[in-house]
Amino acid sequence: MATTMHVPFVLLLCLLCQLGILGFPVSQPPQESLTCGYKSCHATKPGMLNVHLVPHTHDDVGWLKTVDQYFYGDRNHIQHAGVQYILDSVVDQLLKNPDRRFIYVETAFFYRWWKQQSEDVQKTVKQLVNQGRLEFVNGGWCMSDEATTHYSAVIDQMTIGLRFLNDTFGHCGRPRVAWHIDPFGHAREHASMFAQMGYDGFFFGRLDYQDRDHRRAAREQEMLWRASESLTPPVADLFTGILPNGYNPPEGFCWDQLCDDPPIRDDPDLEDYNVDDVVIRFLKIALEQAKVYKTNHIIMTMGSDFQYENANLWYKNLDKLIRYVNQKQGDGSSVNVLYSTPSCYLQEIHRANLTWTVKEDDFFPYADAAHDLWTGYFTSRPALKRYERLSNSYLQTCNQMEVLGGPKSRKGLFGAGDSETLKKAMAVAQHHDAVSGTEKQHVANDYAKGLAKGWAHCQVLVSNALAALSGSSSPRVYCENLNISVCPLTETSNKFSVNVYNPLARPVSWPVRLPVNGTAYSVTDSDGKAVDSQVVPVSQATAALRRDRGYAANELLFQVQAPSLGYSTYSVSLLQTMPPPASPLTRAPRTIQNKFVKVTFDPDTGLLSSLSNLETQQTVRLSQNFYWYNASDGNNNDSNQMSGAYIFRPNSSTPFIISKTAKIETIQNAVVQEVRQWFSPWISQVVRLYADSRALELEWTVGPVPVGDDLGKEVITRLDTSIKSSGIFYTDSNGREVLQRRKDYRPTWNLKQSEPIAGNYYPINSRAYIKDNRDQLTVVTDRSQGGGSIQDGSLEIMLHRRLLYDDVRGVGEPLNETSDLYPEGLVVRGRLLLLLSPPAVAADTHRPLAQGVVLQPLITFTDGKLPPNTRLQFSGLQAMLPPAVHLLTLSQWDQDSVLLRLEHQYEAKESKEHSAPVTVNIQKIFSTLDVLGVSEMNLSANQWKDEMTRLDWKAESGKKPLPKTKGDPSVWEVTLKPMEIRTFLLRVRQS
Numbered sequence: 001m002a003t004t005m006h007v008p009f010v011l012l013l014c015l016l017c018q019l020g021i022l023g024f025p026v027s028q029p030p031q032e033s034l035t036c037g038y039k040s041c042h043a044t045k046p047g048m049l050n051v052h053l054v055p056h057t058h059d060d061v062g063w064l065k066t067v068d069q070y071f072y073g074d075r076n077h078i079q080h081a082g083v084q085y086i087l088d089s090v091v092d093q094l095l096k097n098p099d100r101r102f103i104y105v106e107t108a109f110f111y112r113w114w115k116q117q118s119e120d121v122q123k124t125v126k127q128l129v130n131q132g133r134l135e136f137v138n139g140g141w142c143m144s145d146e147a148t149t150h151y152s153a154v155i156d157q158m159t160i161g162l163r164f165l166n167d168t169f170g171h172c173g174r175p176r177v178a179w180h181i182d183p184f185g186h187a188r189e190h191a192s193m194f195a196q197m198g199y200d201g202f203f204f205g206r207l208d209y210q211d212r213d214h215r216r217a218a219r220e221q222e223m224l225w226r227a228s229e230s231l232t233p234p235v236a237d238l239f240t241g242i243l244p245n246g247y248n249p250p251e252g253f254c255w256d257q258l259c260d261d262p263p264i265r266d267d268p269d270l271e272d273y274n275v276d277d278v279v280i281r282f283l284k285i286a287l288e289q290a291k292v293y294k295t296n297h298i299i300m301t302m303g304s305d306f307q308y309e310n311a312n313l314w315y316k317n318l319d320k321l322i323r324y325v326n327q328k329q330g331d332g333s334s335v336n337v338l339y340s341t342p343s344c345y346l347q348e349i350h351r352a353n354l355t356w357t358v359k360e361d362d363f364f365p366y367a368d369a370a371h372d373l374w375t376g377y378f379t380s381r382p383a384l385k386r387y388e389r390l391s392n393s394y395l396q397t398c399n400q401m402e403v404l405g406g407p408k409s410r411k412g413l414f415g416a417g418d419s420e421t422l423k424k425a426m427a428v429a430q431h432h433d434a435v436s437g438t439e440k441q442h443v444a445n446d447y448a449k450g451l452a453k454g455w456a457h458c459q460v461l462v463s464n465a466l467a468a469l470s471g472s473s474s475p476r477v478y479c480e481n482l483n484i485s486v487c488p489l490t491e492t493s494n495k496f497s498v499n500v501y502n503p504l505a506r507p508v509s510w511p512v513r514l515p516v517n518g519t520a521y522s523v524t525d526s527d528g529k530a531v532d533s534q535v536v537p538v539s540q541a542t543a544a545l546r547r548d549r550g551y552a553a554n555e556l557l558f559q560v561q562a563p564s565l566g567y568s569t570y571s572v573s574l575l576q577t578m579p580p581p582a583s584p585l586t587r588a589p590r591t592i593q594n595k596f597v598k599v600t601f602d603p604d605t606g607l608l609s610s611l612s613n614l615e616t617q618q619t620v621r622l623s624q625n626f627y628w629y630n631a632s633d634g635n636n637n638d639s640n641q642m643s644g645a646y647i648f649r650p651n652s653s654t655p656f657i658i659s660k661t662a663k664i665e666t667i668q669n670a671v672v673q674e675v676r677q678w679f680s681p682w683i684s685q686v687v688r689l690y691a692d693s694r695a696l697e698l699e700w701t702v703g704p705v706p707v708g709d710d711l712g713k714e715v716i717t718r719l720d721t722s723i724k725s726s727g728i729f730y731t732d733s734n735g736r737e738v739l740q741r742r743k744d745y746r747p748t749w750n751l752k753q754s755e756p757i758a759g760n761y762y763p764i765n766s767r768a769y770i771k772d773n774r775d776q777l778t779v780v781t782d783r784s785q786g787g788g789s790i791q792d793g794s795l796e797i798m799l800h801r802r803l804l805y806d807d808v809r810g811v812g813e814p815l816n817e818t819s820d821l822y823p824e825g826l827v828v829r830g831r832l833l834l835l836l837s838p839p840a841v842a843a844d845t846h847r848p849l850a851q852g853v854v855l856q857p858l859i860t861f862t863d864g865k866l867p868p869n870t871r872l873q874f875s876g877l878q879a880m881l882p883p884a885v886h887l888l889t890l891s892q893w894d895q896d897s898v899l900l901r902l903e904h905q906y907e908a909k910e911s912k913e914h915s916a917p918v919t920v921n922i923q924k925i926f927s928t929l930d931v932l933g934v935s936e937m938n939l940s941a942n943q944w945k946d947e948m949t950r951l952d953w954k955a956e957s958g959k960k961p962l963p964k965t966k967g968d969p970s971v972w973e974v975t976l977k978p979m980e981i982r983t984f985l986l987r988v989r990q991s
């Protein structure tokens, strides 16, 4: 999406400047040679100001229209945009003049277009790519959001986009530059990933208006981003440039059919001849722009949202602009204009051989004016955000199953299944108007539908794989609504089995809750041993939430153990009907506890009052409650900005409390202790402690958020503790490294804080914490959310938003989610996991806990008795991986090879125990795969590691890059350093 920035300019009238009419440059016959990449750049003029014109289009992979509507140009009454015509038209226009250049960014669209082209067109396009006239930039499936995405899904979406480009175009299809012109703030982890994907540089458009002003004045709009505190420079160093005008052309120079600027009228015999006026205006803008950059090269983005559908308009005028501006050189002008691309511009910046300031924090939050903080979308559409995160877990399981189950997983007992459908749907969902929640409602529905279709394809694959691995052909049943206690099979069956597949490379213990109607069950594990189980009544909140989709009276609870990268199977049978489970007590207990954790409640209010870690004998005061901010409706003295899908703007800094007390039900048994809190008809929570968990679970249910009072509401939960956090809290970046956040402060400029709440909100992708010398309280989330620490000792997380006004950033709808099942407003349920630990060892628990929430077990069911000889337990690993190592990717690449990513999941200084390099033998990881060969690749798997070279950049300050350390001791032994991810292509055979 785009908002126009107005660059002031002075209109100069031309006095009697007559310019001769010249012919167009003579076209060179196209050559077959591969002169793509830096070699294909046009020459520049050393003594002049070189203006790089970059023709481009910004094609959102869904926003106001769905991705397919945008592709075809359907529903043009919503927005005139048709990507197929853009690519058709650009290719025609590139052929007309070999000087012309174009960049293309979003592979989701390019892939759709390419499939439909004739061989002739494909051949022509390959030629354009080989000559560097059409250049891919960024090249992921989409241009991902940076605030609400998880690194695992970002790496995947980049991988499939870049793989398509490499498979189709080979080396000339490899983008050199990362290009995130539209995302609403920029994450450090994205920069780190781009560096490790081999990009030479990165350009973006949006940053805080104060930051931008400061950087313009200091000429620091180009810098070296040192994007990791753990990885040795220059591994995560990325040259980063801020574009001059968002991603729009300079004011007055938009020649698309969507724009109204005057064309260049260059026949002096006709009316309105304007060449001199255009040239003067252009020179003025170029010279002004040069003042805020460091070299004698500047870049201009000539294009915007869905432009170039009729590319002739743009190119015809750009050809003339270049001709007439350069003609002025004869009269002493020192401005040289050329067709260019971001990589050609980058090459010139690199040649300038300057030193660059080092940036070590990130670009959040983003504000485009004093009261316009883009911190609402950190939470917008919380249900979609959870579905996306859960889909990532499911995709990783699906990928693993495809490898472990062998060829039978794709085509087997239950038909043809695949992982591609979910891979692509997940890749689309990473777009900066998808998981971000900033799209129209019908588009959000389309993203969810795409994910659901992907799930269905994966379910066939998983059924086939589990049949192959277990030897049982019993049909497998999936229950996607276990979170609201709905599963037709377990509600009715007297005998069934539960398969728990664990996608992590270490064993897990996981609590299972199944909707049932019996009152007692026998549960046995894979060895036939009895497992402790309990039956508890379904809560009223859950019964109300599921509506008429299920009718279970009870939930059956038991703890399952699942092996590394494998499954175990539990058998459940109904026992003779017993009396119904004891009704819950209707008062708060003073405490609930297990062997690790104790929490106390205030008996008068029913709220939490303290949290203790029994192993370390530490206790903090902890109260927790729910509040809502009244969303600004725009009627406000300071500014008329409303809260909306993008923007969070409470109209007061004091949130309303929903209820000072909670009604309570308590359940305590050998498996779980839970206190069910009811705050209002639309807010309830379960405070839950499983017998062998170190984390306290807060399962919140929020909605339908009432708006009958015509007040938009932004609902938060707030944890208030005795921790002396001194204005500081911490949030993760895309689920990986952690950044420190300070109240009313930005590390690189003197902040003028104008929004005391929204201006202190940051994205939380998987965890946040506050700490002092003694205590650290970590909150692990189950999706991306926004949050802040407004008072010392306090941490608040925004859970749900329901708003009545559009925030005028283009989406054109208020964020007011309803559905057929919930016409009165969406209800959202989720979990926060709380850990209290000494700061020095906190990561040892929160790292694995957070990974376990991201990659959670897949639970499937079979009805009746399993056939004899069914294999009840399976592990794809010879042994669990060392605790520091996370198996990030295991995915079929082609017939004989699989993609493997191993990750060191600790930061360099984070853990006494785990922050050391660790070595793994790749041949000894898998139990059912013989590894015959291994090649290392870059992070995005589109380049061999040993062929990877990047431009080097000089930092003004900070540590000097260290010389390269020596490689691994042998091809099979792989050493991982803190926060390192290594990517391998393995040639394998099923053993």
Ligand SMILES: *[C@@H]1O[C@H](CO)[C@@H](O)[C@H](O)[C@H]1NC(C)=O
Binding pocket: 353
């Ligand atoms: C770049 O600058 C350094 C001094 O900072 C100089 O030693 C080096 O020769 C320069 N390189 C080029 C290619 O001009």
Ligand SMILES: *[C@@H]1O[C@H](CO)[C@@H](O)[C@H](O)[C@H]1NC(C)=O
Binding pocket: 166, 167, 170, 171, 937, 941, 942, 943, 944
């Ligand atoms: C890229 O594609 C080329 C040509 O199809 C192939 O030879 C090469 O192995 C691919 N590179 C990678 C890293 O997959």
Ligand SMILES: [Zn+2]
Binding pocket: 001, 002, 058, 059, 060, 182, 183, 432
């Ligand atoms: Zn966009």
